[in-house]
Amino acid sequence: MADQKESRLIDPKSGFCKSNSTFYSKRNPLTLPPHRSLDITTFVASLPHRGTTAFIDAATGNRLRFSDLWRAIDHVSDCLSDLGVRRGDVVLILSPNSVFFPIVCLSVMSLGAIVTTANPLNTAGEIAKQIGDSSPVLAFTTSQLVPKLTGGDIPVVLMETDPPAEETRGGVRIVGDLAEMMKNEAERPSGKRRVRDRVNQDDTAMLLYSSGTTGPSKGVMSSHGNLIAHVARFIVQPLEREQIFICTIPMFHIFGFLNFCLVSVAMGFTVVLLPRFELDDMLMAVEKYRATTLLLVPPIVVAMINRADSIRSRYDLRSLRMVKCGGAPLSREVAEGFVEKYPTVEIHQGYALTESNGAGAGIETAEESRRYGSAGPLSPGVEAKIVDPDSGRILGINQTGELLLRGPSIAKGYFKNEEATNAAIDSEGWLRTGDLCYIDGDGFIFIVDRLKELIKYKGFQVPPAELEALLHSHPDILDAAVIPFPDGQAGQYPMAYVVRKHGSDLSGEHVIDFIAKQVAPYKKIRRVAFIDSIPKNPSGKILRKDLIKLATSKL
Numbered sequence: 239m240a241d242q243k244e245s246r247l248i249d250p251k252s253g254f255c256k257s258n259s260t261f262y263s264k265r266n267p268l269t270l271p272p273h274r275s276l277d278i279t280t281f282v283a284s285l286p287h288r289g290t291t292a293f294i295d296a297a298t299g300n301r302l303r304f305s306d307l308w309r310a311i312d313h314v315s316d317c318l319s320d321l322g323v324r325r326g327d328v329v330l331i332l333s334p335n336s337v338f339f340p341i342v343c344l345s346v347m348s349l350g351a352i353v354t355t356a357n358p359l360n361t362a363g364e365i366a367k368q369i370g371d372s373s374p375v376l377a378f379t380t381s382q383l384v385p386k387l388t389g390g391d392i393p394v395v396l397m398e399t400d401p402p403a404e405e406t407r408g409g410v411r412i413v414g415d416l417a418e419m420m421k422n423e424a425e426r427p428s429g430k431r432r433v434r435d436r437v438n439q440d441d442t443a444m445l446l447y448s449s450g451t452t453g454p455s456k457g458v459m460s461s462h463g464n465l466i467a468h469v470a471r472f473i474v475q476p477l478e479r480e481q482i483f484i485c486t487i488p489m490f491h492i493f494g495f496l497n498f499c500l501v502s503v504a505m506g507f508t509v510v511l512l513p514r515f516e517l518d519d520m521l522m523a524v525e526k527y528r529a530t531t532l533l534l535v536p537p538i539v540v541a542m543i544n545r546a547d548s549i550r551s552r553y554d555l556r557s558l559r560m561v562k563c564g565g566a567p568l569s570r571e572v573a574e575g576f577v578e579k580y581p582t583v584e585i586h587q588g589y590a591l592t593e594s595n596g597a598g599a600g601i602e603t604a605e606e607s608r609r610y611g612s613a614g615p616l617s618p619g620v621e622a623k624i625v626d627p628d629s630g631r632i633l634g635i636n637q638t639g640e641l642l643l644r645g646p647s648i649a650k651g652y653f654k655n656e657e658a659t660n661a662a663i664d665s666e667g668w669l670r671t672g673d674l675c676y677i678d679g680d681g682f683i684f685i686v687d688r689l690k691e692l693i694k695y696k697g698f699q700v701p702p703a704e705l706e707a708l709l710h711s712h713p714d715i716l717d718a719a720v721i722p723f724p725d726g727q728a729g730q731y732p733m734a735y736v737v738r739k740h741g742s743d744l745s746g747e748h749v750i751d752f753i754a755k756q757v758a759p760y761k762k763i764r765r766v767a768f769i770d771s772i773p774k775n776p777s778g779k780i781l782r783k784d785l786i787k788l789a790t791s792k793l
Contacts, residue, residue, distance in 0.1 A: 289506025325350030457653030565697030570611030
């Protein structure tokens with residue numbers, strides 16, 4: 239926060255302070271709880287609202303009231319304590335979207351234990367790597383996903399209605415089911431009194447894995463205080479208090495986790511859950527439940543534009559007032575195209591990272607939404623700097639450089655990776671985002687390009703280095719590089735440039751199949767070109783920009 243002297247030097251229009259070259263948020267200031275002994279679950283439970291229905295399962299039509307939600311969280315917390323889960327323990331959740339997901343998350347965090355989530359699309363090998371890094375003491379999953387935990391030594395609780403308990407299935411030890419845990423004490427065998435350790439806001443609450451560009455994915459450690467700061471943003475924002483959301487984005491992802499396990503519960507919003515994304519299912523749910531708000535990634539926005547005539551003729555979307563878009567930058571052309579096709583719906587872009595826990599920038603009003611191509615002004619409580627990535631010189635208004643962020647939502651760092659933490663977050667708490675941006679004279683952020691090399695496929699992050707390592711393991715491949723290839727539907731997809739060993743007749747189809755068998759579907763290589771050598775700089779770093787230019791030169 240700016241002190242009184244700096245506050246007098248801050249430009250009220252842009253939020254820029256010339257004395258320290260820092261941009262400050264123009265939003266209402268955050269009010270954070272002063273006492274440090276507080277967990278995110280207790281904080282969320284303490285916030286008053288008038289909501290009645292918390293979640294609706296679109297597949298079954300079943301509704302979960304807020305009163306029943308909190309009762310279930312309390313009972314599951316008791317059972318977790320009976321199972322020996324304690325402060326600092328890690329609990330894995332491997333599940334598609336369901337009403338059980340927020341119950342488990344809030345129960346685990348109420349004990350001071352740590353939630354880590356895994357993508358159900360990941361392979362058993364990819365999940366095993368995450369398990370090996372985070373060492374969970376317990377896992378929650380579904381019967382369909384149990385095989386992906388085979389070979390591990392983690393006791394498993396099934397997230398079903400009536401699964402058998404206390405059994406071994408395919409080498410996985412089943413120790414219970416969530417439906418039994420959610421029963422009240424009179425309906426289930428009595429256990430011990432819950433052991434509730436004292437939880438501090440600085441304690442780690444969440445361990446989500448963010449893909450890296452130069453090695454394996456890293457666990458981002460977010461504290462209870464980080465998550466409390468994120469929820470506190472919505473207390474000071476002028477939000478409509480009666481909103482009905484459709485949840486299609488995955489809850490294991492930071493975008494879904496923060497919005498549908500924390501914010502919607504804290505604010506009393508109703509969330510209609512779809513287990514997976516299907517455009518027609520989502521639109522039918524909007525019509526059936528009179529939904530007001532959608533959270534989408536850019537490829538889905540593009541799909542809605544391309545099919546606008548058919549969509550408007552088949553579905554009644556008159557209740558829909560807002561689309562919030564995140565996960566990847568939304569171009570001016572796409573934003574304008576959406577508003578042209580759906581003139582009664584506002585489209586609000588936002589910008590954040592896993593490491594910033596939802597903090598960054600965001601559109602909040604209809605007037606701001608007309609600033610097409612912008613991610614909006616800085617979030618409440620956030621400070622920013624724009625830095626020249628080559629010289630390190632701090633830049634000013636309308637100057638493009640790497641965006642640095644600071645604030646109470648910035649994560650603690652990377653789990654068991656001090657080197658990566660120090661490279662990303664400096665001693666003063668500034669997070670290097672790896673994104674090239676500028677902030678204009680009105681304080682709006684514009685994303686220009688990514689310094690980081692992650693490929694954004696339908697909102698998922700795909701690290702090129704991971705795919706390159708797999709390509710290098712093929713006996714017929716001498717060298718390889720993976721780049722993002724632009725795609726109107728997916729945003730980007732992985733393309734591989736491959737150097738074949740002398741005499742090899744390796745085909746592109748074989749390369750695609752070789753990778754597809756080892757990675758989740760969103761990481762698949764979808765285009766292959768063969769090349770005599772991979773362009774690199776003197777230090778051996780791949781010159782991806784040269785390859786991107788080569789790949790797109792014929793578009």
